[in-house]
Amino acid sequence: MTSPKDLENLQKEIASLARRQGDLEDVVLEVMERRESAQERVAELGERLASVQAKIDDATSRRDEASGQLDADSASVAKEREVVAGSVPADLLKLYDKLREKEGGVGAAKLFQRRCEGCRLELNITELNEVRAAAPDAVVRCENCRRILVRTSESGL
Numbered sequence: 732m733t734s735p736k737d738l739e740n741l742q743k744e745i746a747s748l749a750r751r752q753g754d755l756e757d758v759v760l761e762v763m764e765r766r767e768s769a770q771e772r773v774a775e776l777g778e779r780l781a782s783v784q785a786k787i788d789d790a791t792s793r794r795d796e797a798s799g800q801l802d803a804d805s806a807s808v809a810k811e812r813e814v815v816a817g818s819v820p821a822d823l824l825k826l827y828d829k830l831r832e833k834e835g836g837v838g839a840a841k842l843f844q845r846r847c848e849g850c851r852l853e854l855n856i857t858e859l860n861e862v863r864a865a866a867p868d869a870v871v872r873c874e875n876c877r878r879i880l881v882r883t884s885e886s887g888l
């Protein structure tokens with residue numbers, strides 16, 4: 732037999748469990764909402780990742796293409812240089828190579844409007860007169876940087 736007291740206790744317990752169930756349902760709802768929001772964030776980040784990866788792929792392929800072009804250009808220039816070097820007297824080529832090594836890859840410079848394009852200094856009147864007096868096939872050099880000066884119609888002589 733169940734006493735009225737037992738029945739009352741049971742009813743209290745049922746009420747308490749119902750409140751607890753309500754609380755837990757709220758927690759479940761909140762967790763589901765958070766999960767949904769996290770899934771949206773995952774999807775959003777996934778899209779951004781895909782977009783960044785696409786940019787990386789594009790940049791990589793453009794870099795590889797440019798690199799291939801540079802290799803081809805380099806080979807072509809090396810061939811041209813070989814041809815030109817073959818027509819330059821050996822002692823001049825030796826001097827040029829020596830200067831090129833010493834002067835950061837530039838062994839000869841254009842004399843442009845009285846200025847050495849190697850060191851950017853303008854030749855003084857004495858130097859200009861020496862260059863003017865030199866034979867057309869003579870090797871003239873910059874007094875400042877010692878590079879070989881290449882005379883053209885734009886040299887200002």
Ligand SMILES: [Zn+2]
Nearest residue numbers: 847850873876
């Ligand atoms: Zn110079």
